Amino acid sequence: METSFYKMHGLGNDFVVMDERRGRLDLTPARIAALSDRFRGIGCDQFVLLRPACREGADVFVRFFNADGSESGACGNASRCVASLIGREAGITAPVLQTRAGLLGTEIGDDGMITVDMGPPALGWRDIPLSHEVDTLRLPLWGEPAAASMGNPHATVFLSPDDMTDPRQRGPLLEHDPLFPERANIGFAQVRSAREMRLRVWERGAGLTLACGSGACAAVVNGVRRGLLDRTCRVEMDGGALSVTWRETDGHVLMSGPAVLSFTGLVALDTYPR
Numbered sequence: 001m002e003t004s005f006y007k008m009h010g011l012g013n014d015f016v017v018m019d020e021r022r023g024r025l026d027l028t029p030a031r032i033a034a035l036s037d038r039f040r041g042i043g044c045d046q047f048v049l050l051r052p053a054c055r056e057g058a059d060v061f062v063r064f065f066n067a068d069g070s071e072s073g074a075c076g077n078a079s080r081c082v083a084s085l086i087g088r089e090a091g092i093t094a095p096v097l098q099t100r101a102g103l104l105g106t107e108i109g110d111d112g113m114i115t116v117d118m119g120p121p122a123l124g125w126r127d128i129p130l131s132h133e134v135d136t137l138r139l140p141l142w143g144e145p146a147a148a149s150m151g152n153p154h155a156t157v158f159l160s161p162d163d164m165t166d167p168r169q170r171g172p173l174l175e176h177d178p179l180f181p182e183r184a185n186i187g188f189a190q191v192r193s194a195r196e197m198r199l200r201v202w203e204r205g206a207g208l209t210l211a212c213g214s215g216a217c218a219a220v221v222n223g224v225r226r227g228l229l230d231r232t233c234r235v236e237m238d239g240g241a242l243s244v245t246w247r248e249t250d251g252h253v254l255m256s257g258p259a260v261l262s263f264t265g266l267v268a269l270d271t272y273p274r
């Protein structure tokens with residue numbers, strides 16, 4: 001028996017989306033990792049599951065899994081993709097996503113750009129989380145990153161404009177540092193001006209991706225905290241740019257960008273290891 005899936009991306013950060021709203025699928029972390037494999041499976045950075053919403057006001061419950069099968073509380077680019085799917089399916093322009101990080105309001109613009117309210121960042125060491133109390137604005141690690149959670153742990157290293165650090169070298173070492181009991185996504189940021197930043201993210205459980213929405217949000221929050229950025233910033237990544245605002249009135253972080261449905265397909269789930 002074959003099961004349908006959507007293949008989507010946000011600035012090249014790509015996803016396989018499967019729907020459990022009409023019944024559970026036989027999925028395990030190992031099978032999710034196998035489906036995410038770019039050679040033996042469909043291939044994606046993150047695997048996204050849709051389930052019936054169980055909170056008032058939400059249109060869908062969304063869970064995010066990395067290519068290694070680990071679960072993440074947030075995924076900004078995938079949130080835009082799901083908002084686009086639900087918006088088209090239900091004929092609405094402001095779907096509400098229930099996630100492990102809370103309810104996310106979204107808005108689908110006439111221009112196809114999608115804005116997600118990612119909620120407020122968490123900046124306390126226990127919320128990131130870190131293994132013990134340190135200054136989350138300047139961690140005692142290589143590159144002295146600043147840490148913030150957008151529902152998932154992020155550490156942002158601010159590099160000089162001409163720095164050639166390769167995220168594939170430094171990223172894994174920082175991702176697995178014992179200071180991060182749940183590992184962390186590592187952003188490598190180069191500030192161009194108060195409203196423009198270049199960012200590459202070594203993602204927990206997925207590696208170097210073309211774009212990272214929650215990583216862009218965390219990098220803007222950390223840049224503002226460091227006095228390097230205005231509250232609205234254009235974040236340019238390898239796959240393209242997002243607009244991020246850390247709103248002063250309520251502390252929420254708004255992220256705007258595209259979402260693309262690449263194709264739909266069918267997969268024989270039971271041929272994948274459990």
Ligand SMILES: N[C@H](CCC[C@H](N)C(=O)O)C(=O)O
Nearest residue numbers: 072075076077152212213214
């Ligand atoms: N690509 C995602 C980030 C996934 C985060 C995941 N790697 C984690 O374990 O937190 C985004 O657009 O926000």
